[in-house]
Amino acid sequence: MDVVWAGLKEGLRLLFAGDPYLWEIVLLSAQVSGIALTISALLGIPFGAIIGLTHFPGRRFVQALVYTGMGFPPVVVGLAVYLLLSRNGILGPLNWAWIPQLFTVPAMVLAQVIIATPLVIGYTMAAVSEVDPNLRLQLRALGATPRQATWAVLREARLGVIVALVGGLGSIVSEVGAVTMVGGNIEHATRVLTTAIMLETRRGNMDLAIGLGMVLLALAFMVNLLMAQFQGRGK
Amino acid sequence: MSTQLKFKFATLLVVWVLLLTACSPTAAPTAAPVPETTEAPSEAGETQKLILGTTTSTYDSGLLDYILPDFEQAYNTQVEVIAVGTGQALQLGMDGNADVLLVHARAREDAFMAEGHGVRREDVMYNDFVILGPANDPAGIRGMRKSARALETLAETQSPFISRGDDSGTHSKEKGLWAEAGIEPAGDWYISAGQGMGAVLSMANEQQAYTLSDRATYLAMTLEGLELEIMVEGDPLLFNPYGVMTVNPDKNPNIKGDLAQQFIDWLISIPTQEKIGAFGVDKFGAPLFTPDSQPWRDAQAAAAPAGAMQITGEVAQAQSWSEDEIKAMGTMDVEGQNSDGETEIYTGVAIKSLLELAQPNPGASTVVLIADDGYSVELPLADVMACEECILSFRSEGGFTSRMPGFPKNTTVKGLVEIQVK
Secondary structure, three states, rough: OOHHHHHHHHHHHHHHHHHHHHHHHHHHHHHHHHHHEEEEEEHHHHHHHHHHHOOOOOHHHHHHHHHHHOOOHHHHHHHHHHHHHOOOOOOHHOOOOOOOOOHHHHHHHHHHHHHHHHHHHHHHHHHHHHHHHHHHHHHHHOOOOHHHHHHHHHHHHHHHHHHHHHHHHHHHOOOHHHHHHHHHOOOOOOOOOHHHHHHHHHOOHHHHHHHHHHHHHHHHHHHHHEEEHHHHHHH | OOHHHHHHHHHHHHHHHHHHHOOOOOOOOOOOOOOOOOOOOOOOOOOEEEEEEEEHHHHHHHHHHHHHHHHHHOOEEEEEEEEOOOOHHHHHOOOOOOEEEEOOOOHHHHHHHOOOOEEEOOOOOOOOEEEOOOOOOOOOOOOOOOOHHHHHHHOOOOOOEOOOOOHHHHHHHHHHHHHHHHHOOOOOEEEEEEHOOOOOOOHHHHHEEEEEHHHHHHHHHHHOOEEEEEEOOOOOHHHHEEEEEEEOOHOOOOOOOOHHHHHHHHHHHHHHHHHHHHOOOOOOOOOOOOOOOHHHHHHHHHOOOOEEEEEEOOOOOOOOEEEHHHHOOOOOOEEEEOOOOEEEEEEEEEEEHHHHHEEEOOOOOEEEEEOOOOOEEEEEEEHHHOHHHHHEOOOOOOOEEEOOOOOOOOHHOOOEEEEEEE
């Protein structure tokens, strides 16, 4: 019990004293997951809207794929990205400059994008299907182009879309398996909150682990608070 | 309502943008001394990156944090440490994903070299493994000399044993010990954790189980409240040598072969080896790793002339003297019986005063007198320290003999070269 109290106290101190090691990790986490979420949003929202609003052959099949992707175990994504980028893997041996190297931030971003995008697509898909289908018909009747009509539906479904983004963010910021595998948990380079907590626990630095854990909890709480705020406004 | 929502959404975006920009290495308001990141090469030209694949023991114990900054500064290099099990570290090398490897699994290192994955291998250092268990030792293995016998007992008594189970160097060693004992460990009592050393130690601590650990990680964890105790140690089978290898640069153009060579040269050099030997002494009272590179061994051999005397083991200050240095110390005469039963006067230096110079650690309990022919005898440390008349006598043909009045006859060790404290 002493360990816990001492850890909590020291964790708080590190947090508010602006401990550089701790804050570097916090900021890198925000950076990696922020970039990954932005890319996932740019890919996932339009894609989700299209699947949700249009009817095309094989739509059921694509939906099944998306749902599978939503439940994809992150470690499997990590393994796949590892094999993709390894210098002895699929893309690694090509040595093209734009292919991210293993154990770098872009590699971690790639893994997180693969984890978050199906979630954003799935939630967006569900959100736009909830909008009254007559809205789209009316807009089209009033002379809106399909693109304008889709945009209007997305605006109507914005709460669901925001939930999609928050859900995506929650899944990647708290994920540890994939970022360990493709990032390598390198100090000052690829060490994020989750991998740092693992390492410091392994090393027995409980105070630092607890401090980092509190940041992660606080982040998750803030995200949820924002989400609740939006949902409240929607009513 | 709608405008308010829009405003909210805009705020959210702004928050994100702020977060993202705040994260760029150039502007981190909260992190006062911004540490170097990959995106920010230092002002003094392009910083090179060297990827070091290593085992968790070197990293988690803090050794690499202690020695690497010297190399990083001298070569304007950022060493990116990927701390994994030995199995994965070797795989990193085989796939060309690392530049240099620091691991401990000699047989697999040799195979790695033989298969052409590496171009150079050097000895670096060693530490040893210990078998740990709960203080009440339900299986009764404490103090056993043979590690294989201890494991056999654990299997017979079905005592819970936690294995790394992660193909690491420690796991390889453990499998070797089971093989030595002729046992295929299986059953409810044998827990394969698939985790790093620290995690396994915590598990064993929680479950009051036995486990095998490297001494470095064990000592480090005891500072954090680990309550497991050493059951078996000192068996030559528990010896754990580390090697460093460069990865064959033919595997991939991104592998930095030259820098890796420089890294090895630096790691096995005398100053770095000295630093390895000093690591942990202030914290644990004993070094965690013993330097053992070829240049280091050569230097040691050159520095220690024949007939020298050394004090090793659980001491704060390991000592090594030449014969002349010992003879220059304050001598004393004591009476003793020679092998013919006649009383003789022997001249020499008090062993107690030599041990005082070495400062035995508080936990040490035993003194081992070791002769040049390999003969050794153990004595309780407290008795030796209480013995005013126990001396290292000078032999006419050179070298020393221990003269221990009041101790059994077999403690008279001719050609004594080392006093080991443990």
